[in-house]
Amino acid sequence: GNLPIKKVLIANNGMAATKSILSMRQWAYMELGDENAIKFVAMATAEDLKANAEFVRLADTFVEVPAGKNLNNYANVDVITRVAQEQGVDAVWPGWGHASENPKLPNTLKEMGIKFIGPPGPVMSVLGDKIAANILAQTAGVSSIPWSGSYGGPDDGPLQAELNDEGTIPDDIFEKATCRSVEEAVEAAKNIGYDNGIMIKASEGGGGKGIRFVDNEEDLKNAYIQVQNEVIGSPIFLMQLCKNxxxxxxxxxxxxxxxxxxxxxxxxxxxxxxxxxxxxxxxxxxxxxxxxxxxxxxxxxxxxxxxxxxxxxxxxxxxxxxxxxxxxxxxxxxxxxxxxxxxxxxxxxxxxxxxxxxxxxxxxxxxxxxxxxxxxxxxxxxxxxxxxxxxxxxxxxxxxxxxxxxxxx
CATH class of the missing domain: 3.30.470.20 (ATP-grasp fold, B domain)
Structure with missing residues (x-):
């Protein structure tokens, strides 16, 4: 390796934080002969402390962070990076949920000289967008279901693109895969076909939000507006439903x-x-x-x-x-x-x-x-x-x- 990591901030809570500390301690014991070779700093809210949370007890030290919704604590990049710097950690483990898919976290930590245990910010950013991710997959030769970025027809080669210097998909190619209006969605749906049904998706959606199934044009028009309102500002794309x-x-x-x-x-x-x-x-x-x-x-x-x-x-x-x-x-x-x-x-x-x-x-x-x-x-x-x-x-x-x-x- 090229970077000794001796102190890690766990930027998560609950099961994720508990599992990560136990797993890395087990590795340290098995490979280094000392389960305490790596020190762990936990972030704890008042609720975590009141509950005597397991991950707080497992960590070597903890820093109390603002209580309330996760935007105040585990999903707050400013809070995470401030704690990381103040505690002098070598790396930050993000887990899942919270700030784990926010490119601002690895980008900010890189500027601070602290290792992010995960992918680079630009790569995370482009993968966080379902449209860009599909284009990259097609470029790598991974099969895609017929969608607004490739209808599967003989004259519709899959959209392909390499990441540019900013780590993003070129705008002109990205836009070809999106449906920016009801009219564009209707046109894309005609090309895909309603035989198997169509999924309308917001690229920034997730957890059941920004997704609708339709099998006719009238429902598509209404569902498109619903998706648009659920994930405001998100690009929208269409894909064929893969039945069974x-x-x-x-x-x-x-x-x-x-x-x-x-x-x-x-x-x-x-x-x-x-x-x-x-x-x-x-x-x-x-x-x-x-x-x-x-x-x-x-x-x-x-x-x-x-x-x-x-x-x-x-x-x-x-x-x-x-x-x-x-x-x-x-x-x-x-x-x-x-x-x-x-x-x-x-x-x-x-x-x-x-x-x-x-x-x-x-x-x-x-x-x-x-x-x-x-x-x-x-x-x-x-x-x-x-x-x-x-x-x-x-x-x-x-x-x-x-x-x-x-x-x-």
């Missing part, structure tokens, strides 16, 4: 040396209100040879954009036809990552930490073990686009317990 689709994920990790590994994947098809309920791995519904193609496509995308850190490439998979289509690349660790840890034996928060230290993926012992290397502490390179990891011999299922109406118990 499974939601399949590939866990990827990229390093600073241009390597990208796919650590198997997960089937997250069981959802309610667009929120995952069950996650399982490996995704046995996908034939092994097809899943390997999905992994390789995810790796090519990761490498082509200079992605660093852990991320998830999400696909829609049709079990009847065997076709798969790119959905998005989430530029962070996901809640369901323990499924991948269970099937691959790879400690993901510690892998994030080692990548942030500048260690090549092929030098990380758990990854070398996954690839069947006898010397797990060796330094000989692994060609992750050619070599295969050892067969997975277990199955893991995770279930989420969610409170839809907490006020009603």
């Amino acid at each position: 689709a499974r939601h399949i994920e590939v866990q990827i990790v990229g390093d600073e040396h241009g390597n990208a590994v796919a650590l198997n994947g997960r089937d997250c098809s069981t959802q309610r209100r667009f929120q995952k309920i069950f996650e399982e791995g490996p995704p046995v519904i996908v034939p092994p040879e097809t899943f390997q193609k999905m992994e390789r496509a995810a790796q090519r995308l990761t490498q082509s954009i200079g992605y660093v850190g852990a991320g998830t490439v999400e696909y829609l998979f049709n079990a009847d036809t065997g076709n798969y289509f790119f959905l998005e690349l989430n530029p962070r660790l996901q809640v369901e990552h323990p499924v991948t840890e269970g099937v691959t034996g790879t400690n993901l928060p510690s892998t994030q930490l080692q990548v942030a230290m500048g260690i090549p993926l092929y030098n990380i012992p758990t990854i070398r073990k996954l690839y069947g290397k006898e010397d797990i502490y060796g330094t000989d390179p692994i060609d992750f686009l050619v070599d295969e990891y050892v067969p997975i011999d277990c199955h893991v299922i995770a279930a989420r317990i969610t409170a839809e109406n907490p006020d009603e118990g």
Whole structure:
């Protein structure tokens, strides 16, 4: 590596903060012989302290931050960077949710000389936009479902673009994929076709917001306005509904040396209100040879954009036809990552930490073990686009317990 990290700010709370500290401490004990080799600083609100939150007790020190909604604390980039600087940390671990996908955080930390344990700001920014992410996926040769950026017709080659010097998609190409008015949406829908139905999506939406299904022009006109009002100012795009689709994920990790590994994947098809309920791995519904193609496509995308850190490439998979289509690349660790840890034996928060230290993926012992290397502490390179990891011999299922109406118990 090229950057010793001895003190980490955990810019998250709850399960994310608890899991990260436990995982990185376990790695420190197993590899360095000292579980306290890395010091952890927690951010705690008055509510966290009152609840005697587990992550606060696990951390070496904590800093009290403003209470209330997360924009006051864990999602507030100014608060996070101020605490990081005052505490003299070497790196910041963002977790998931809160500020984990806000490009301002890695950009500001870079200016301060503090390592962000995640992808570079410009890459995060472009991936955070579903339209730009689809264009980048098409450029990397990843299959896309017919959408407003590629209707799938013979004279409609998929929109393609390389990142410019600012780390963004050129505006003229980006605009070709958007629907800026009801009229443009109607025209795009005619090209896509209503046979399977159409999803109207706000590129900055998520968590069930800014998304509608329609199967005729009249409903499309109304739904477009609804999406527009739900995620104000967001570009909007259309995509064909992939019927009977499974939601399949590939866990990827990229390093600073241009390597990208796919650590198997997960089937997250069981959802309610667009929120995952069950996650399982490996995704046995996908034939092994097809899943390997999905992994390789995810790796090519990761490498082509200079992605660093852990991320998830999400696909829609049709079990009847065997076709798969790119959905998005989430530029962070996901809640369901323990499924991948269970099937691959790879400690993901510690892998994030080692990548942030500048260690090549092929030098990380758990990854070398996954690839069947006898010397797990060796330094000989692994060609992750050619070599295969050892067969997975277990199955893991995770279930989420969610409170839809907490006020009603």
